Amino acid sequence: SQQGEEDPQALSIQEGENATMNCSYKTSINNLQWYRQNSGRGLVHLILIRSNEREKHSGRLRVTLDTSKKSSSLLITASRAADTASYFCATRTENAGNMLTFGGGTRLMVKP
Amino acid sequence: GAVVSQHPSRVICKSGTSVKIECRSLDFQATTMFWYRQFPKQSLMLMATSNEGSKATYEQGVEKDKFLINHASLTLSTLTVTSAHPEDSSFYICSARTANGEQYFGPGTRLTVT
Numbered sequence: 001s002q003q004g005e006e007d008p009q010a011l012s013i014q015e016g017e018n019a020t021m022n023c024s025y026k027t028s029i030n031n032l033q034w035y036r037q038n039s040g041r042g043l044v045h046l047i048l049i050r051s052n053e054r055e056k057h058s059g060r061l062r063v064t065l066d067t068s069k070k071s072s073s074l075l076i077t078a079s080r081a082a083d084t085a086s087y088f089c090a091t092r093t094e095n096a097g098n099m100l101t102f103g104g105g106t107r108l109m110v111k112p
Numbered sequence: 113g114a115v116v117s118q119h120p121s122r123v124i125c126k127s128g129t130s131v132k133i134e135c136r137s138l139d140f141q142a143t144t145m146f147w148y149r150q151f152p153k154q155s156l157m158l159m160a161t162s163n164e165g166s167k168a169t170y171e172q173g174v175e176k177d178k179f180l181i182n183h184a185s186l187t188l189s190t191l192t193v194t195s196a197h198p199e200d201s202s203f204y205i206c207s208a209r210t211a212n213g214e215q216y217f218g219p220g221t222r223l224t225v226t
Contacts, residue, residue: 035217040203040220040222041219041220042205042217042218042219042220043156043205043217045216045217086153088155088156099146099158099161100146100207100215101158102148102155102156102157103155104154104155105154105155107153
């Protein structure tokens with residue numbers, strides 16, 4: 001079953017704008033990960049944030065985690081057309097045998 | 113980084129036939145492998161978890177007799193879709209986890225049943 005809900009489900013922006021995607025989850029987690037998936041392709045791991053961390057950066061990516069609200073956000077700054085993809089959050093929960101459980105995903109389209 | 117391969121990347125089969133998909137961890141030993149299914153424009157849904165040398169654990173609603181999983185070695189797991197039907201057409205993704213908990217994903221296999 002899915003643990004995370006992502007918001008929005010679809011997002012369309014112009015190149016150069018920032019894109020923000022949100023993920024909410026239901027149970028306590030060990031860590032939360034963000035993945036990218038180009039259409040019909042496999043998953044690419046973007047960033048992992050642990051439950052005791054609040055913010056992480058990687059290049060143009062910024063991830064925040066608010067465990068009190070059970071939510072995370074992924075910000076892509078200065079978006080490019082090549083950022084067009086689906087983005088998924090996934091939580092790792094000790095109670096679920098340390099399995100990764102994926103959210104519904106956000107389909108991002110960046111228009112040139 | 114660690115690499116997980118899947119074979120084939122695409123397969124088309126006729127209704128009623130069986131299809132085997134292989135998942136290999138190329139440069140590490142995977143204590144646990146996972147099989148996911150993904151319908152178009154949807155998220156990944158975990159089908160089953162397998163540990164080397166033991167029976168797979170299937171998620172609720174996944175028929176174990178239809179989706180046969182064999183994890184014969186620490187680098188190979190196979191998923192066999194038996195008596196495939198058009199509704200089994202989907203994108204199947206495997207994932208392998210190392211002993212220290214890092215998880216790596218394969219590129220996926222697109223199955224089309226005609």
